Amino acid sequence: MRRKRLLGGLAGGSVLLAATALWTSAYVKSPAQAAADARPPAADVLTAPVERRVLSDTVVTRGTVSASQTVDIAASGAAAEGGLKPVVTKVMVRSGQTFPAGRVLLEVSGRPLFALRGSLPVYRDLKPGAHGDDIRQLQGALRDLGHPTGTDRPGVFGPGTKRAVAALYEAIGYEPVTTDGSAADTARADVKRAQRALDRLIGKGASAEDIGFARSDLADAKSSLAKAESVSGPMVPASEVVFLSGFPARVESLGAKVGAEAGEKLATVSAGRLVVSGSLSLQDKGLVHPGQKVRVYSEVTGDELTGTVARVADVPTTSGSDADGPDGGQDGGQGGEGYAVTVTPGSPLPARLAGQDVRLTIEAASSGHKVLVVPVSAISAGADSRTTVTVLDRSGTRRRIEVRTGTSGDGYTAVTPVGGARLLAGDKVVVGVAQGSGAAR
Secondary structure (H helix, E strand, C coil), rough: HHHHHHHHHHHHHHHHHHHHHHHHHHHCCCCCHHHEEEEECCCEEEEECCCCCCCCCCEEEEEEEEEEEEEEEEECCCCHHCCCCCCEEEEEEEEEEEECCCCEEEECCCCCEEECCCCCCCCCCCCCCEEHHCCCHHHHHHHHHHCCCCCCCCEEHHHHHHHHHHHHHHHHHCCCCCCCCCCHHHHHHHHHHHHHHHHHHHHHHHCCHHHHHHHHHHHHHHHHHHHHHHHEEEEEHHCCCCCCCCCCCCEEECCCCCCCCCCCCCCCEEEEEEEEEEEEHHHHHHCCCCCCEEECCCCCCCCCEEEEEECCCCECCCCCCCCCCCCCCCCCCCCCCCCCCEECCCCCCHHHHHHCEEEEEEEEEEEEEEEEEEEEEEEEECCCCCCCEEECCCCCEEEEEEEEEEECCCEEEEECCCCCCCCCCCEEEEEEEEECCCCCC
């Protein structure tokens, strides 16, 4: 029993001593070991592979899809009978609606307001006898709608144009406004008087001289009648027509209400090919030039199309300014100053994109084909002005290779080895140093 107790005590003491030694080794450190543990871990090299890829540098901004022409329709020149203020009597379109040429949009004080094809804005009443580019434009618009202008010379409002104008108003269901015909009425009366005077002289057997004078008076009266008739007849008042560059056009907004006084802005309509207007910061402006490719993407509809930069403004505009068309200061909602950029789509944009905010990705530069690229962080410049990359071999050996840099984009730079140096896709280049031995390579 004593021997057993002695052996048990020795075994328990051994366990206690082992536990004490283990605790001491884990939690009790010498000053040298504590200092060693406090030192930073060894540095580890970070690498990235050399690649071959098509490299492009892009600029991303926001834009708005709008028509190349936007026109505010006003009631200028329209007046009701008796000098009363003009009143909207009919509204034939709704906001967002598209419409063809020749369509009546509104009626003001019983008179129509319709749209015709043309790029020159109306600035005067188009009357018989008038001539100019605006008359030539009217004649072309009438012919487009199936109303020929006969033998009238281009740009001259003659009898054929009068017949075409009368046919247009008949087609839209209104009587045309005519010029003051009092001069023509007076001239007709003068012709009748001159004819009667000649007939009397001939009947009385008057002298040849008197009959000659009478014939001359009749010829003058007929000439005056022809002139008076050439400037009388159906006309197109400036208040009844708006010229738009292309159809179908679109009603962007509508402020006219039946019974309300015809104000300064009855409606806003747009026409022409849809384009995209955006804005660039000063830093991005230097990267973007006409002719560069653009990807247009709508998050609302999912439409993605391509186009080209048509124009970059030289002068910045401030958001909220009056310049809000294709040449204006749209800044994609970013605020502040920006340089307007206009994008022309490669194919016609669908009408559903009109007025939408879209994302523009502009390809500012491209290698055009696959090139050797490395991360930008792999490029270094030494005191000797040489640009180099450092290659890490499988053995851990580092090689410094001089390179010539090219296009940059998406965090990469195109490189070309200099002096016959060897750099291949798949080689590992040093991009940085990480703390700790667990960093990935």
